[in-house]
Structure formats: C-alpha cells, structure tokens
Amino acid sequence: MVDERFTVPGTPAWWANRRPPGTVRRRGRPPLSFERIVAGASEIVDEIGSDAFSMRLLARRLDTSTATLYRHVAGKDELMVYVVEHFLRDMRLEHEVAAGSSEDWRDVVRDAMLGFYRALSAHPNLIPLLVTQVPVGPNGLASRERAIAMLVGFGFPATLAARGYSTLVRYTVGFAVQQHAPRALTREDATALGDYFRQLDRDAYPQTIAAAESLTAVAPEDGFAEGLHFILSGIDKARTAPG
Amino acid sequence: MVDERFTVPGTPAWWANRRPPGTVRRRGRPPLSFERIVAGASEIVDEIGSDAFSMRLLARRLDTSTATLYRHVAGKDELMVYVVEHFLRDMRLEHEVAAGSSEDWRDVVRDAMLGFYRALSAHPNLIPLLVTQVPVGPNGLASRERAIAMLVGFGFPATLAARGYSTLVRYTVGFAVQQHAPRALTREDATALGDYFRQLDRDAYPQTIAAAESLTAVAPEDGFAEGLHFILSGIDKARTAPG
DNA sequence: ACCTGAACACCGTTCAAGT
C-alpha cells in the first residue's frame, strides 16, 4: 500500500516528491510539452470552469488522445493543481507593482487585497479550485512569503501577521467564491431578489423588507470592500492593543 | 422560449412559481412521497457530498427508478435546492435557544455565528451547496429575518444591520467551505504543511518559516473565531463612530 | 518506444414500451 500523502496532488509531500515532467516529440505536429498541456487546460478552465473541463476536450484541442495526456499527468486532479499554479504566476506578475504610497498599513493591505480580489474576479472559474487547495507550489509559497513579510515590515509580531494573513486570504477567497462561482447571483438576479424581498408578507418579514435595498443593492466589490474594512479595523485594534 | 428565471431552481421567481409536489402510491412498497425523496437525498448528500450523489444511487435506495424520481423533481439541481432547505430547517430547530445572556451585542452575535459554524461543521458535505445558493426558500428567509431583527434590536440602523449580516454570513460560509470542503486540509495535513514550511530554504522564505507554527497550528474553530472577532470589532467601531 | 481506439464503469436525463 502506497503512502497516500505522496499520491494526493497538491499536498506538500506530493510537491516534494513529484518528478519534473518532460516533452514528447510528435511527427508533423507541435511537440506536446507539459507546458502546452497545462496552458491548454488553464485556457479551458478559464473559459468553462473545472467541472465542465474534461480530458477529452483537452485532448481534442491539443490534437491528441486522452491516453497520451495520461502519460504526462496523473489525472484531472493533478492537472488542476498545475492550473492553479499557472494562474498564481500570472497574478504575481500582474501585481508586482503598487505599495509604498501610504504610511497606514491598512491602506497598503487594502489595496493589495483589492488587487487579489480583482484578479480572482477576472478569472471566476479559477476560484472554486482555490477553495479546495491551499496552494503550496512555488508560486503559492512566494505569494504567502511576500504578504507576511509585508505585515512584519509594518511592525506586526509574527503571530499576528500569520493570523491576520490567514483571515484576510480566507475572507477574500470565501467572498469571491460566493460572489463569482458558477451559478452565483448576477446583478439581474440581485435586482430580482430585492423585488422578491419587498413583496414578502409585511408581518412575517418586516426587517428583511426594510433591509431589502441594503441586502441586494450593493455592488459586488463594494460589499467585499466593506467587510475588508471591518477586518482591517479589527486587526488594527488587536495590533495597537496594550500587551 | 421560456423565461429562464422561472426555470432555474432556487431563484426567487422559481420559489414563487413552483408547483407544490404530491405523493405517489405504489403497490406493496412505502408510498414515494416528495418528502421521502428529499429526506433520502439529504441523507446521501450528508454522507458522500453533492458531487458523488447520483440520481441512480437515490433511486436504488428508495427502491425505484431514476425516471420515477424525475416525475417528482425536475432534476438534480432542483433536488439540491430542496436539500439545502431541508438542512436549514434542522439548523433552525437546533438553534432556537441561546441569546439574551449578555448585554454586549458582540457576545450574542459571536455565539450565534459560532452556532452556525458548528452546524456547518457537523454537515461538511452541505457547505458547497450553500456557496452556490443564496437560500431564499421559507427556512432561508426566516433565518435571515431573525438575524437582522436581532441586530436591529441591538440598536443598529437598518443599513448597517444588513451589511453586517451579509459580511458575517459570507465570512462564515466562506471560512467553512475552505476548512471543511471535500479535500480540505485535515489536522494531519496541517501538521505536514507545518513541517514542509519549516524545511523551506531559509533565505527564500524567512517569514513563512518564522510563521509556520501560527499558519498551521491553529485549531479550525479557533481560526474561525479569530477572524470573527476582527469583524465584530470592526463592525462595532462603525456602529459607535460619530455620524 | 511511443501512441491511441476502444473499452470499462460510471454520469444526468429522456422516452418508448410495458402494466
């Protein structure tokens, strides 16, 4: 019986023990490299989501067969781990900028988290994958390191930096998946939901009716920024508390 | 072309226009009621999750055929909406208690959200369904109404009550799905992840190594409670702020 | 040595045919 920790894609042990994949030459067709497979899979996931993604679809797009794909990757699960890693690299490149413009750590971290949120919003079909994976591949590690270093640079003790970072990432991914996941509410849905709330029985749902506007009218990013403000405010209080 | 809003299960329009389902008598077997179908589906989802749930499995367990199930429900999606509604009723019954023991609204709301979080933790396979649905069936509406009324009862303006409620529910469901979703990190995984962090290159990942303990050692519920504390603290500041 | 058609054991959903 094989130790399962070494076979579950995306786990630390799996990253540590995986064999770097190679390239296969094919007569008359572009070589089928590992990179081309991951890039093709990332494209399809971005377009239609990881549920609708299928090995057959990818094989067709790369002009090969599913069995050949299985010679490069262990299966769909493993491929999705590489897809996450692929997107994290792009997100890092996109956000190498910013920072430094303010002295209040809350402004800097708010902008960083808003950038992360916007990057997720730009690739909604990626979000469900981040919910089921804690990214510990090279790009995932680098993002985590930079973020914690940023907080420590603002004078946070290591413990509060780690916990604040965890809370912020959890909040952002959790908010994004509820807002942008397949089948999430569109703006039209929110309008319809507001109308629905307002038409409810006034005796049974007085508060829901009174709050209908606030419950549904907020633009997605504003709703995210509000909660983010609450969290940053709470962390700041913990940071400046005596003791 | 039919208006899609009336055919997508779980939407307000769908709830408003759906036809209440009936019961079918079968010779020599227990009658196949809508309730038995939802109860059976809820059991299976609780056991193995909504992905692994299949109409064939449910049909086998209820001693019938898939085609017969389709005479009672429109399909798997619709059935999952009823499964959510089913669990929300149970959660309401379980939490009819508490409240009133403290004068600080934060203590009361913290206990309420912890109760919700524990209810979700007790049914991890239900959580992914809550991510893709805003529950607006009878039980979902009643929960929302009670929660907002509680905040208003503590003197919150309607707008802040609605936004605070939204943030709290999003945070709780978002945290729960990342902590408890199928394939989420177990305690053993977290330990392995901590070891992995500590073994990284000291020059490349100094902060990750320093924070390894804090990043992975926190018990799940403590991590949730910490973030919850930040949010409650932030909302309280908004509530007591002048203007 | 490398590749792949076809198969296996599944899905959600539908419908012709039975009782």
Next chain:
DNA sequence: ACCTGAACACCGTTCAAGT
C-alpha cells in the same frame, strides 16, 4: 394512469493493440 428498462450523450481512466 403510472412506472421503468434501455437508450443517448456524456464522464475519468485504462489497456490491448497498433506503428
């Protein structure tokens, strides 16, 4: 009128057979 076996068009994954 009610029920269902079998089908349709898919999955992820594997392997015997080809080049």
